[in-house]
Amino acid sequence: MQNGAPENRWFHLCMADDLASPNAFATTRVGAVPLVAQNIKGRVVAFRNVCTHRFAVIHGEPAGCGPLRCPYHGWSFDADGVPVGLPFNPTDFQLEAGERRRLALHPASLAQCGRLVFVRVAADGPSLEEELGAALFARLAALSDAFPRHGETAEPAEDWETIEAANLRLHLAPDRVLVLHSASPPGADQRFSRTVTLHPATADAELPA
């Protein structure tokens, strides 16, 4: 089903709420390619997580909150990936707007399924829905909407339903809890794997009538 090169496949990255606040970001790596998804002034965008100045990885952490700014010489990038803050530009680079646009970060593909955020290295290719199939896509979207609350970690039990999609493995105890395990993509370190435990919208639902 997913036998293409990793660069052409979608990988689950994080939940939409992880990127809800300005400057929130999440990163991963697919093959040799570091990726970042980041909220920049309310817009969520995805790029190769590699500075176009001299190639440093921009955000080293798997997730966090902070401007899209390179640690090496402090270049900062806008929502189009264009370097907008260049320390010493007047003395060292003298880059005008057009030249800066040529130095924009390379975009990555970004897609959402319900509240699940996916990224892909390749700019072109099937949509996330096409890759997952309409039925699975709809199921994941519905589940992610039905379990919006991050909560206490739960250990999946044997009798829970297991659903697999892309690098995701979901463990579902209907109406009670959804454990979502997101494996690190090929080439990525273990620290890029993520597990979240999600609960239904209202705690009341768990109470007996």
Next chain:
Amino acid sequence: MSAHPARSVIPETGAFLPHSHFWTEEAFAQERERVFGRCWLYMGVFDDTNLLTAEMAGLRFELHRRGEAMEGVCRDGERVRPLQIDRCGALVFARVAQEGGPTLAQHLAPYGERLAMMSANCLNPQPPVGIAFQANWKAMVENTMDDFHGSTVHPDTIHPAVHPDWQNHLVTERHGANSDSRWLLADGTAGWWAKLDAKLRMRRFALESFYRHTFIFPNFYLATFYGATVIPHRVDPVASDASILRWQLFLPTTRLETAREQAFHRSTAAYLIESASTVIAEDRPVCEAVQQGRPGIADLPHITGIYGRRERRILDFHQAMLRQLGEMA
């Protein structure tokens, strides 16, 4: 490439090392043969043991001194080749013996004399330090010749130690493969050294308030402070993505008679080693970030990097490497 001094350079393909040279085994093997198996390499400063050893790209260099005579070999597994050894002042260099090629003086040009003069300060040696980086050795060479990352990478260490108007005081000389940059020290820093000098009566090769950085192709640089302290550094390749930065502090004093003087010298040297280690610990993550990042854009030919006014030494290094590897057209 444009040559205007104040403008940045976006190099064309062929004017910089291919990205893959920073992580492939092929490139590492090629460098081992053509760079570390051929060039003059810094070996160290002899001490009482009369022995020097070094390991670069899997080649092991062993040198010993008997009186004025120096000899040594390069071991490469089973293969043992004699070394040519020469000195520049106290600094000892060696290369795998070969016909032709530059003399050491030619290799160091135009810095041979200056290095010899500075090396007279290679006194009162402190124990050598080695710090491992998970990065290709060239990413570390790029880092050390990048003259403008102080404010972002070293905001609390180097940045305040150099003159606030460092930009106007920075002087860079470029001579192909070798180059030199010097910064004026901040008044406070110069004052600190002056006080130290009053106590230690340091040997000074020049009455200057500079931090100097002299780079000698392929992997040696000498840092000096206040015309007194000298710190030879060498970047040793260990693997295509691993290196060790080796350095040694010399704090040359003319006053080391009393126990009190010795104790002060010892504690000052320890402090300087700790400070230098802190700075290197700041450089390590950015070198490693480049090691991680570069493969991530290698499939995109339009991303060539861009080199500003104070990064030209890096492109000089790339071109010297290309020449050395015989890849220049």
